[in-house]
Amino acid sequence: MITPQELQRLLELLDVTHTDEIDCTEFLHRVAGYVERLEASGKLPPGYEDVAQHLEVCPECNEELEALYRALRG
Amino acid sequence: MAVRPEPRTNEDWILALRAGGASATRELEQMLERTLRKMMRGRFAPQDIPELVQESLTRIVESLEAFRGDSTFTTWAIAIATRVAFTELRRRATRSRLRGAVEASFRDARHSAAASPEAAIGRQELLAALDLAIRERLSARQRFAVLAELRGVPTITIAERLATNQNALYKLVHDARKKLRQALIEAGHDADAVRHYLSESAR
Numbered sequence: 001m002i003t004p005q006e007l008q009r010l011l012e013l014l015d016v017t018h019t020d021e022i023d024c025t026e027f028l029h030r031v032a033g034y035v036e037r038l039e040a041s042g043k044l045p046p047g048y049e050d051v052a053q054h055l056e057v058c059p060e061c062n063e064e065l066e067a068l069y070r071a072l073r074g
Numbered sequence: 075m076a077v078r079p080e081p082r083t084n085e086d087w088i089l090a091l092r093a094g095g096a097s098a099t100r101e102l103e104q105m106l107e108r109t110l111r112k113m114m115r116g117r118f119a120p121q122d123i124p125e126l127v128q129e130s131l132t133r134i135v136e137s138l139e140a141f142r143g144d145s146t147f148t149t150w151a152i153a154i155a156t157r158v159a160f161t162e163l164r165r166r167a168t169r170s171r172l173r174g175a176v177e178a179s180f181r182d183a184r185h186s187a188a189a190s191p192e193a194a195i196g197r198q199e200l201l202a203a204l205d206l207a208i209r210e211r212l213s214a215r216q217r218f219a220v221l222a223e224l225r226g227v228p229t230i231t232i233a234e235r236l237a238t239n240q241n242a243l244y245k246l247v248h249d250a251r252k253k254l255r256q257a258l259i260e261a262g263h264d265a266d267a268v269r270h271y272l273s274e275s276a277r
Contacts, residue, residue, distance in 0.1 A: 001182060002208065006224045007201045008275065014204075014258070015268050017251040023244035024229070029137075032145035032153045057251075060164070060229060064156045071113050071152055 016056040027054045027061050035068055087147040091135055099131070105148060106130050106155050114159050126162065130155035164228030175225040176235065183218035200263050200271050207257035216250040219243060 022030070030051050037045035044052055055062050082090070082098065090098030106127045114123065134151050141150055168176065208217060215236055222232045233243040258268065 002205060002221065004201060006221070007204050009224055010208075010220065010254070011200070011204060011268055012272060014251055014255045015265070015272060017248070017255055019252065021244075021248055023241050023248075025241050028153060028157055029140045029142065029150070030144070032149040033142075035153075036145045036149055059226075060160070064153070064160050067113050067160070068149075068153055068156050071109050071156070072149065 013057055016053065018053055020050075021057070022050045022054050024054075024058060024061055027051060027058070031061070031065060031068065035065070035072065039072070082147070084141075084143050084147045088138055088141065092138060102134070102148075102151060103127055103131060106151065109152055110155055110159055113156065114163075117163055118159070126155070126159050129162075130158045133158055161228075161230050164230055168228055168231040172227055172231070175227050176222060176231060179218055179222035179225055179227065180235070182221055183214050198271075200258070200267070203258055203261040203263055204254065207254050207261070211253045211257045212250050216246055216253075219247050220250050223247060 030048065034045060034048045034051045037048065055065065082101075087098060087102075089095075091102070107123060110126055110130070111120070111123050114126070118126065130151075134154050137154060141147065208220070212220065219232050219236065222235075223229070229240050229243055233240045236243065236246075238246070255265075258264075263271075
């Protein structure tokens, strides 16, 4: 049985779904550049919009990004 | 007075690791060990860390061709080690506490095809349309993958259950989301309607 909460969460995902998206492997190879530029400028680095979009639909990559941030900040 | 060696450049790292250089490998191993011990404190026992480091080293060396030089090499290497550690953590979570969610998703995905649209009666129109689209537009594999992800089942576990890999799984779920979005548009709920519903329900 699909719960209303699950349907609601799915709707949120559909709202941020793009026709073309990068997958988790592509994200992995670009996240280091994304993090370093974001740390340096404090804003979304140009050319990394697809990385930011992936973060909206992938909780696992979000979790890894948070851990990476913490590791780099020491 | 001892002279501290210059830090390696990205090119130094790549050349040394490609050549199997012992000094670069040892330096990377020590850096990963320090990082993972700190990052995974409380999540892994200390004795598990060396195995994660070795697995990370293997993955890094295997993936050298994928390094594009748009960051420092060590940040990229830590990102890969982070993926290795969290993937192992998620495997363990499935073995212990998420097995029920996997089985429920598998069961629901099979039964959804036979369920009647009347099951959605009482839900708001948009949610009912989505419920119907899940039943009618998605394959059983897509239904299982979408439901399991919504229930927090790790993608590594879903991929293994479907006998596929994580990239193919991402495509399967992405295609499912696109199908569902199209089905909602055809039912009269375009992107603006979805956004309006979400903003209303957030109040």
